[in-house]
Amino acid sequence: MIMKSLYAIFMMLVSAAPAFAGQQADTGDTAWIIVATALVMMMTPAGLALFYGGMSRYKNLLNTLAMTFVAYCLASVVWVVWGYSLAFGPDYAGIVGGLDHLFLAGITPGSLTGTIPTLLFVVFQMTFAAITVALVLGAIVDRMKFSAWIIFTVLWLTVVYSPVAHWVWGGGWMHAMGALDFAGGNVVHINAGVAGLVLSMMVGKRLGFGKDAMFPSSITLTALGAGLLWFGWFGFNAGSQLAADGVAASAFLVTNTSAAMGALAWMFAEWMVNDRPTVLGIASGIVAGLVAITPAAGFVNMPASLVIGAVAGVLGFCSVSWLKKKLGYDDSLDAFGVHGICGMWGALATGIFANPAITEGAAGLLYGNPKQVVVQLISIVATIAFSATATFVVVWVTRLLAGGLRVEAESEITGLDNAIHGERAFEITG
Numbered sequence: 001m002i003m004k005s006l007y008a009i010f011m012m013l014v015s016a017a018p019a020f021a022g023q024q025a026d027t028g029d030t031a032w033i034i035v036a037t038a039l040v041m042m043m044t045p046a047g048l049a050l051f052y053g054g055m056s057r058y059k060n061l062l063n064t065l066a067m068t069f070v071a072y073c074l075a076s077v078v079w080v081v082w083g084y085s086l087a088f089g090p091d092y093a094g095i096v097g098g099l100d101h102l103f104l105a106g107i108t109p110g111s112l113t114g115t116i117p118t119l120l121f122v123v124f125q126m127t128f129a130a131i132t133v134a135l136v137l138g139a140i141v142d143r144m145k146f147s148a149w150i151i152f153t154v155l156w157l158t159v160v161y162s163p164v165a166h167w168v169w170g171g172g173w174m175h176a177m178g179a180l181d182f183a184g185g186n187v188v189h190i191n192a193g194v195a196g197l198v199l200s201m202m203v204g205k206r207l208g209f210g211k212d213a214m215f216p217s218s219i220t221l222t223a224l225g226a227g228l229l230w231f232g233w234f235g236f237n238a239g240s241q242l243a244a245d246g247v248a249a250s251a252f253l254v255t256n257t258s259a260a261m262g263a264l265a266w267m268f269a270e271w272m273v274n275d276r277p278t279v280l281g282i283a284s285g286i287v288a289g290l291v292a293i294t295p296a297a298g299f300v301n302m303p304a305s306l307v308i309g310a311v312a313g314v315l316g317f318c319s320v321s322w323l324k325k326k327l328g329y330d331d332s333l334d335a336f337g338v339h340g341i342c343g344m345w346g347a348l349a350t351g352i353f354a355n356p357a358i359t360e361g362a363a364g365l366l367y368g369n370p371k372q373v374v375v376q377l378i379s380i381v382a383t384i385a386f387s388a389t390a391t392f393v394v395v396w397v398t399r400l401l402a403g404g405l406r407v408e409a410e411s412e413i414t415g416l417d418n419a420i421h422g423e424r425a426f427e428i429t430g
Helices: 001-023 027-055 058-088 117-138 146-169 174-178 185-203 219-241 247-275 277-292 302-327 335-353 371-402 407-415 416-419
Strands: none
Touching: 027 058, 027 117, 027 219, 027 277, 058 117, 058 146, 058 416, 117 146, 117 185, 117 335, 146 174, 146 185, 146 371, 174 371, 185 335, 185 371, 185 416, 219 247, 219 277, 247 277, 247 302, 277 302, 277 335, 335 371, 407 416
């Protein structure tokens, strides 16, 4: 009798083993996403800080670095306190998540998201929130109050970023509609680009814009920053699969290919128009190609990435060299031209080139599903409309709370490094 009972218990344990195993995180996937998270983290306080810092004027380089660093720090706190819950909490009408996970309540080391620990997923998504708001910075360097930037960052992450992230990745209405955004075409790039344009227009143009020469402080730093962004973007895109598998490998490949094509396309376009290929143009083309492939990375094959990157390079160059001059807005470091415009192209291209052989069920126009283009267009227009409107409100509130958005004219003329931080990036001699 005892032997029969022990045998019955043994058989129960054996039959239940797969279920128990299913409750454990996959070590390979977890290890890869830990690495991917570290790569994406590096993109903000290292890659973007250098990329933007080198393009800012010498008297504002440290201020640009400081604003990038503080954006990452604020996002790190906002996200774990309430941002994650708004983005990934229980769905409310497809618009926003609930507050069930304030201070990460209910999430333990044993909690899983897919095959990885939920705590790791939280940190991975936090790095996306951080770089998105930091991208907005590129539109207003040289002239925004540091205190106003701090207030804007907290409000924008709460009111703008978290709801859009919920729409696409948290089970919101865009996800339900079938919009495809693998790693952040809508959530990150269109969102940040449009917000940057609105913020730059509300802050106003730099003193001397269109009249005085405004040379970058160090193209060397910008080129180094572009290289770090390229490196980190493999975690950004391939990591968004949340698994170490073939789709992640494909995303890795097409990310590199699109970046290379973006750089070449921008370089040749600039060479043809201005008779010289600049290092700044090549670096900007790399980022344009990376931006455009972001929403498509897990859905398209390598030939499609060649087209996506090439078009992004040309679009980015035209936006920076022609569109900005035509419309007259002062987007200091071309956040809208590179991220907004190329992000829109990437989201639309996803609807054209999405290949079900890469990810099952994701088919675009070229694979017999023209409806996907319509869905993508709706998602693009909705993101633009919401980001522009909500950012306007956030900037208006920021102006009230900070007592204004803009530094004093004297500080802008002398430079924000010394006026705000009491430091200088370069020693000027002679």
